[in-house]
Amino acid sequence: MAASSAVSGVTRRWLDRFASLTLRTKLALVYTGVFALGGALLLAANYAMVSASLEMRGVELSTTAVIPNGDPAETLVAPAPTVPAQTGEAAPVTGWEETEPLAVLVDDYQVGVLSDLLLNSVLILLGVTLLAALAGWVIAGGPLRRLHRVTDAARTLSENDLHSRLDLHGPDDEFRELGDTFDGMLSRLERAFDSQRRFVSNASHELRTPLSVQRAALEVPLAQDRVPDDLRPAFRRALDSVARSEALISGLLLLARSDRGLARTEEVDLAEVVHGAVAQQAGAAEEEGVDLRLDVEPAPVDGDPVLLEHLVRNLVENAVRYNTADGWVEVRVRTAAGRTVLRVTNSGTEVRDAEELFEPFHRGDAVRLHRDRPGSGLGLSIVRSISTAHGAKATARARPEGGLVVTVGFPEL
Numbered sequence: 001m002a003a004s005s006a007v008s009g010v011t012r013r014w015l016d017r018f019a020s021l022t023l024r025t026k027l028a029l030v031y032t033g034v035f036a037l038g039g040a041l042l043l044a045a046n047y048a049m050v051s052a053s054l055e056m057r058g059v060e061l062s063t064t065a066v067i068p069n070g071d072p073a074e075t076l077v078a079p080a081p082t083v084p085a086q087t088g089e090a091a092p093v094t095g096w097e098e099t100e101p102l103a104v105l106v107d108d109y110q111v112g113v114l115s116d117l118l119l120n121s122v123l124i125l126l127g128v129t130l131l132a133a134l135a136g137w138v139i140a141g142g143p144l145r146r147l148h149r150v151t152d153a154a155r156t157l158s159e160n161d162l163h164s165r166l167d168l169h170g171p172d173d174e175f176r177e178l179g180d181t182f183d184g185m186l187s188r189l190e191r192a193f194d195s196q197r198r199f200v201s202n203a204s205h206e207l208r209t210p211l212s213v214q215r216a217a218l219e220v221p222l223a224q225d226r227v228p229d230d231l232r233p234a235f236r237r238a239l240d241s242v243a244r245s246e247a248l249i250s251g252l253l254l255l256a257r258s259d260r261g262l263a264r265t266e267e268v269d270l271a272e273v274v275h276g277a278v279a280q281q282a283g284a285a286e287e288e289g290v291d292l293r294l295d296v297e298p299a300p301v302d303g304d305p306v307l308l309e310h311l312v313r314n315l316v317e318n319a320v321r322y323n324t325a326d327g328w329v330e331v332r333v334r335t336a337a338g339r340t341v342l343r344v345t346n347s348g349t350e351v352r353d354a355e356e357l358f359e360p361f362h363r364g365d366a367v368r369l370h371r372d373r374p375g376s377g378l379g380l381s382i383v384r385s386i387s388t389a390h391g392a393k394a395t396a397r398a399r400p401e402g403g404l405v406v407t408v409g410f411p412e413l
Helices: 002-019 023-064 102-156 174-223 229-259 270-288 305-321 354-358 379-389
Strands: 077-079 096-098 266-269 291-295 300-303 328-336 339-346 393-398 404-410
Touching: 023 102, 102 174, 174 229, 229 305, 229 379, 266 270, 266 305, 270 291, 270 305, 270 328, 270 339, 300 305, 305 328, 305 339, 305 379, 305 404, 354 379, 354 393, 379 393, 379 404
Parallel strands: 291 328
Antiparallel strands: 077 096, 266 300, 328 339, 339 404, 393 404
16 A cells, blocks of 8 residues: 555656646657657567567478488587598598587577667667657757747737737648737737727827816906905815816826837937936925935936936826925936936835836825825826836835835836
8 A cells, every 4th residue: 555655656746747847848758758669569579570480490490400411400410520641631521529409509599689689679779769859859849939939929018019910930730820819819909009099198188178278267267356255265176176187187198108109219318307307396395395315327218308207207206295204215327237227216104015006096005195195196107108118117116114116227228
């Protein structure tokens, strides 16, 4: 019972190891195993046929062979050595000397032939099996390369490169069918995302006009002092609501623009962009009692200067807005190995899941959602969208002491 359990445990471990192998390795091993099994069966059949043939021939030889004097060859005899005569001539053969029985010699011959056959056949089978393993590895790699193209495309796919297609070539097989199906899915996704972006852009443009009318309808009576005192708070709240709506629509327009990608790019010094954004937020930081720290160096990047300005401004504005009294914000720009890294760190309240803040309209916990902290929840969504359009990667992590560390890594120029 214990032995059976040990055997089953070993078998299970080998099965687990086999299951963890790559598909190409599995196919190569299957090819090799099938070839080795077929070769072993062929070797066994060949060995059996040769053995049977030798045995039959040996029986015929031992029963029909005769010695020179015509007697049945029950024993194998050979001439005795000649003895030189006194006259210098060879003495005639006078008799035969008995040697091994013929059946024994036949058996030795059969064993020798079969041993040589078995050894040579096994060596040849091992060599050919190794060649079969190599051939199986190469053959399995051909079709799987097309499968790897599908895998790589799915891994790197995002809403910004849905225009790319696999366009697999080769025989009309299952891999070609998979590639064509994947291309069809990309086409449907591209149409859906384009439709969504157009809707957001068009809706945002259409909403700006009525909001401008509402703002004018509220500001004109207030400016002309034609609003009763008891209605002034309501007018102010309405104006604040209009301002929030306008900010939201501006954010949606910017998000739609960055999602469409970059129409043109130029070399931009990110350090200058950071200086401008920090100067714009200096007044707000002073009102909030937030210490703005700047540590930058010249860092050229390839991109859209307007979108990069929005990216930096949103980061600094968020860091100042979602902070604590007597808090601080540190903005750093560094270039290393051709890559530019922008990092904005701020003090603040504890953040549970920093990555969720990149989702549109997600502003975090109850503290961040407080009505005294205005915002549409699009700031970091715009940051990530602009980063992706520039081939950069935006990440965020929560500080153990509270606050956030947002990093944007730009590719090599």
